[in-house]
Amino acid sequence: xxxxxxxxxxxxxxxxxxxxxxxxxxxxxxxxxxxxxxxxxxxxxxxxxxxxxxxxxxxxxxxxxxxxxxxxxxxxxxxxxxxxxxxxxxxxxxxxxxxxxxxxxxxxxxxxxxxxxxxxxxxxxxxxxxxxxxxxxxxxxxxxxxxxxxxxxxxxxxxxxxxxxxxxxxxxxxxxxxxxxxxxxxxxxxxxxxxxxxxxxxxxxxxxxxxxxxxxxxxxxxxxxxxxxxxxxxxxxxxxxxxxxxxxxxxxxxxxxxxxxxxxxxxxxxxxxxxxxxx
Numbered sequence: 401x402x403x404x405x406x407x408x409x410x411x412x413x414x415x416x417x418x419x420x421x422x423x424x425x426x427x428x429x430x431x432x433x434x435x436x437x438x439x440x441x442x443x444x445x446x447x448x449x450x451x452x453x454x455x456x457x458x459x460x461x462x463x464x465x466x467x468x469x470x471x472x473x474x475x476x477x478x479x480x481x482x483x484x485x486x487x488x489x490x491x492x493x494x495x496x497x498x499x500x501x502x503x504x505x506x507x508x509x510x511x512x513x514x515x516x517x518x519x520x521x522x523x524x525x526x527x528x529x530x531x532x533x534x535x536x537x538x539x540x541x542x543x544x545x546x547x548x549x550x551x552x553x554x555x556x557x558x559x560x561x562x563x564x565x566x567x568x569x570x571x572x573x574x575x576x577x578x579x580x581x582x583x584x585x586x587x588x589x590x591x592x593x594x595x596x597x598x599x600x601x602x603x604x605x606x607x608x609x610x611x612x613x614x615x616x617x618x619x620x621x622x623x624x625x626x627x628x629x630x631x632x633x634x635x636x637x638x639x640x641x642x643x644x645x646x647x648x649x650x651x652x653x654x655x656x657x658x659x660x661x662x663x664x665x666x667x668x669x670x671x672x673x674x675x676x677x678x679x
Contacts, residue, residue: 475639481656503523597621
């Protein structure tokens with residue numbers, strides 16, 4: 401028996417050429433399997449991305465509001481640009497409220513130019529505006545309009561993104577950025593550095609770390625422009641690979657995005673944006 405087994409074992413050995421052919425075929429099969437796995441992963445990703453796009457697109461709820469650019473047009477997910485959010489008169493009323501109620505460096509410990517030395521920054525919160533209204537220092541109906549606009553944006557975004565849980569405000573700010581005339585010549589900086597609210601960007605490592613002092617509890621941000629009578633002020637998203645999509649900041653336009661996006665704001669001579677919200 402042992403002799404037979406030994407002879408059988410010797411007889412199963414293949415010539416060198418056949419062994420090499422078998423190894424090559426085995427390697428090709430392995431490579432083919434890897435390609436199939438890659439294709440499956442890509443299809444799964446495409447399906448997931450498509451699901452995100454399909455999930456978006458709920459009703460905006462308010463007459464006159466219309467989607468100008470969706471996530472696909474903005475080269476990302478959970479992004480939208482909406483026009484016609486407010487009437488021209490509502491925009492003017494909120495601008496008048498800003499002129500009357502905003503204080504220099506509000507929210508930045510009184511620092512007049514917190515983001516760039518080329519612009520001044522004035523702001524007022526909803527609470528402060530309502531208090532000033534109750535004290536008769538600003539029209540109370542204007543303060544209520546400010547509050548109601550923030551609620552309008554919140555409801556609109558909950559509906560458009562078909563969120564299963566409600567949004568809750570983290571911070572709302574009615575602000576005015578004004579270019580300083582003598583500091584505009586040869587200017588190349590942005591009004592706001594590239595950033596994400598809820599994580600710390602490390603552009604060199606192509607990562608964004610979700611940890612304090614970033615506002616890690618924020619999920620969505622919305623910026624509503626109330627005027628467009630200025631030059632510059634382009635709003636755009638920046639990916640980690642530095643690809644950008646530019647969106648003009650005309651009024652009354654709102655930019656909304658999930659807080660995984662990188663965004664700077666181009667040089668802005670004069671604008672009134674609001675607001676930030678979280679889930």
